[in-house]
Amino acid sequence: MLPPPPGTSHYTILPTKFIDNVSPQEIKLNLPNEFDGLERIILQATGNLQRVLAAYFNRPVNVQHVKNVELPATPQSEGKDSFDSDDDSSDDATVVLKRFERQINLFCEEKFLYTADSVLIVRSQKVLDLIEKQKAGIAQIFWALQKLPDFKLHAIGRHGDEAGGSFWRDYTLSVDDLMYCHIREMFPVGVFNSSSDGRQMGPCPTGTIWVAID
Numbered sequence: 001m002l003p004p005p006p007g008t009s010h011y012t013i014l015p016t017k018f019i020d021n022v023s024p025q026e027i028k029l030n031l032p033n034e035f036d037g038l039e040r041i042i043l044q045a046t047g048n049l050q051r052v053l054a055a056y057f058n059r060p061v062n063v064q065h066v067k068n069v070e071l072p073a074t075p076q077s078e079g080k081d082s083f084d085s086d087d088d089s090s091d092d093a094t095v096v097l098k099r100f101e102r103q104i105n106l107f108c109e110e111k112f113l114y115t116a117d118s119v120l121i122v123r124s125q126k127v128l129d130l131i132e133k134q135k136a137g138i139a140q141i142f143w144a145l146q147k148l149p150d151f152k153l154h155a156i157g158r159h160g161d162e163a164g165g166s167f168w169r170d171y172t173l174s175v176d177d178l179m180y181c182h183i184r185e186m187f188p189v190g191v192f193n194s195s196s197d198g199r200q201m202g203p204c205p206t207g208t209i210w211v212a213i214d
Contacts, residue, residue, distance in 0.1 A: 002170050002184055007203030008157065016210040018153050032156070032210055036163040038192050042185075046151035047142045047173050049185070050106065057108045057194065063137050067103040071119070094177045097122045104137060111197050116185045124178040138173070138181055149173040149181075157209040159202030165189055166201040 004011070020028040031040045038056075045052050054061045100120040106113040118138065122128050130136040130144055142149055152172045159166040168186040190196035 002155075002182065004155075004157065004209055005168060005184075005186070005202070008159075008207055008209065011157065011203075011207035011209050013209050013211060015213045017213050018210075032158075032208075034158055034161070034163065034208065035156075035167070039163065039167065042187065042191075043153065043156055043169055047139055047149045050137075050139045053106070053108065053113055056192065057111075059108050061106055061108050061113065064105040064107060065102075065135065066105060066115075067101065068131075068135075069101045071099040071101055073099075094123050097125065097128050100131065108194075111194065112188060112199050113191060114185050114187045115201075116183055118181050118183040121180040122178075123180075127179045138183070141179065142173075142175065145175060145178065147175045147178075149175050153212060155209060155211045157207065159207045160204040161206055161208075164193075165204070168201075 014032075016032070017030055020030045022028075029040075029044065031043055035043060041052065042049065050061050050063070099122070102118045102120060103115065105115050120131070120138070122131065127141060127145070130141050134140075136144065150173065153169065154172065155170040157168050166187060166189050168184060170182075170184045172180065172182050174180040186201050188196075188198055189200045190198070
């Protein structure tokens with residue numbers, strides 16, 4: 001799990017079971033009431049957040065690539081990677097082709113929507129070609145693969161105490177033995193307010209971090 005964002009060491013930490021039950025007849029989530037309905041949709045988006053926000057604003061959303069750096073090879077890259085050893089059930093012999101550290105900003109026209117930092121562990125040449133040759137984003141990679149990623153929410157946080165304030169989420173996405181992503185997305189105050197174009201994202205005098213438990 002990623003360390004909390006800078007300046008949040010004084011925030012209240014609450015262990016939380018985000019999913020109470022999943023069965024053929026029922027899905028029961030346990031997301032904090034401190035988030036409103038639209039924010040909770042963001043918290044559970046599984047690799048399709050750009051499409052969700054494009055639908056909400058009914059306008060194009062655009063990715064600004066800030067960083068895409070290949071990380072040095074490590075001993076773990078010969079098999080399972082240290083970033084995903086607790087979450088990825090792929091075979092130990094699966095070869096990690098490359099690892100990338102990335103950062104993007106997402107905009108709806110001139111409005112800033114969020115920033116995302118991620119580490120990508122690539123085990124497929126097709127995925128590697130999408131990243132290096134086509135400069136594809138994570139959502140576009142899943143679209144090209146025509147596969148739904150496995151999603152796990154690790155932590156969510158709120159700067160301050162009210163809905164509408166800045167918040168973030170940490171989660172992982174994986175597809176078979178093709179790729180694995182650890183992602184932190186940070187959302188500004190008033191992300192759903194079309195007239196707001198600020199980038200205020202904490203920290204605050206108070207705040208809460210909900211950390212996943214099994």
